[in-house]
Amino acid sequence: MFSLSRHRRLVLLLLIVAAATASAAGAALQVGGGGRDVLIGKDNDNATNTFIQPSDVTAKQHLDNTDILRGGPNGDLLIGLKGSDLLEGEQGSDILVGGVEQATAPNSDLIDGDQGDDINIWAPGDGSDAVIGGRGYDTSISAPIVLAGSTPALFTSGYRQVPHVSIDNKPQFTCTVEKVPANLDLGFDYVTRFFANGRLAVTIRLQDVEQVLCPSPNVGMVNVANVAAGQDTFSEVPIASFTGDLGAILGNGAVL
Numbered sequence: 001m002f003s004l005s006r007h008r009r010l011v012l013l014l015l016i017v018a019a020a021t022a023s024a025a026g027a028a029l030q031v032g033g034g035g036r037d038v039l040i041g042k043d044n045d046n047a048t049n050t051f052i053q054p055s056d057v058t059a060k061q062h063l064d065n066t067d068i069l070r071g072g073p074n075g076d077l078l079i080g081l082k083g084s085d086l087l088e089g090e091q092g093s094d095i096l097v098g099g100v101e102q103a104t105a106p107n108s109d110l111i112d113g114d115q116g117d118d119i120n121i122w123a124p125g126d127g128s129d130a131v132i133g134g135r136g137y138d139t140s141i142s143a144p145i146v147l148a149g150s151t152p153a154l155f156t157s158g159y160r161q162v163p164h165v166s167i168d169n170k171p172q173f174t175c176t177v178e179k180v181p182a183n184l185d186l187g188f189d190y191v192t193r194f195f196a197n198g199r200l201a202v203t204i205r206l207q208d209v210e211q212v213l214c215p216s217p218n219v220g221m222v223n224v225a226n227v228a229a230g231q232d233t234f235s236e237v238p239i240a241s242f243t244g245d246l247g248a249i250l251g252n253g254a255v256l
Helices: 004-018 244-249
Strands: 028-031 038-040 067-070 077-079 086-088 095-097 110-112 119-122 130-132 139-142 154-157 160-163 173-179 190-196 199-207 211-214 221-225 235-238
Touching: 077 160, 095 160, 119 244, 139 190, 139 199, 154 244, 160 244, 173 211, 190 211
Parallel strands: 028 067, 038 077, 067 086, 077 095, 086 110, 095 119, 110 130, 119 139, 130 199, 139 211
Antiparallel strands: 154 160, 173 190, 190 199, 211 221, 221 235
16 A cells, blocks of 8 residues: 555656646646635636637647646635646545536546545446545545536535535436455556446546445445455445535535
8 A cells, every 4th residue: 555655646647647648847737725625626727718728839739628626724615626636625524626627638537535534436327537535534426416607516514615516316327336356566556437317427436435325326326445444346325424524525515
């Protein structure tokens, strides 16, 4: 198992590989402060940005809407939107949404929760992501996210803003969880495979993630795999049994 510093180096290395054709001009970078910040990707490092991509240059200089979002010391909400984004939760219990690209490539995000009980949300239309939970009890959710236009709708829960997912009554979506064979040397513990109408859509790589939530075909239910206990099958659990931030994301107790 990697140390925390190795985690971060892995994520940065993957980002560099994904953007190998881009220049060193840098992506849109946002860093959280001391509160419960909401950081949303600006999607402004692209071909239309003439500072990054001069009009008389044909070689690619931009990063295809890549954003780097880094949380602060408290629990933050990070939303990448378009592009293959890098999200770093840092301290606190963070909510991390790689993107809502709605099948617009590039859309493979890299998520590093770091410390705290972090929650990652992957929604259909996003690409195959890599999620590192870090220290704490971390959750990966694969489910449609409630939108307000082209961005996640935000709801008030306690002292923070949270998105909602629609995870029950979804017979068209199924998931599997598979332990990664050690001899493949991929560095990840598990993968979640997400299927739409029986066809494999994406594979989400997981490291140091304790539980996985996926859609249920039944009203009021969610499929849960406790990978911390070595469980690679799903059990149906009532949505009403979840509390706190996770319960609010699933629709319990959060208001507009």
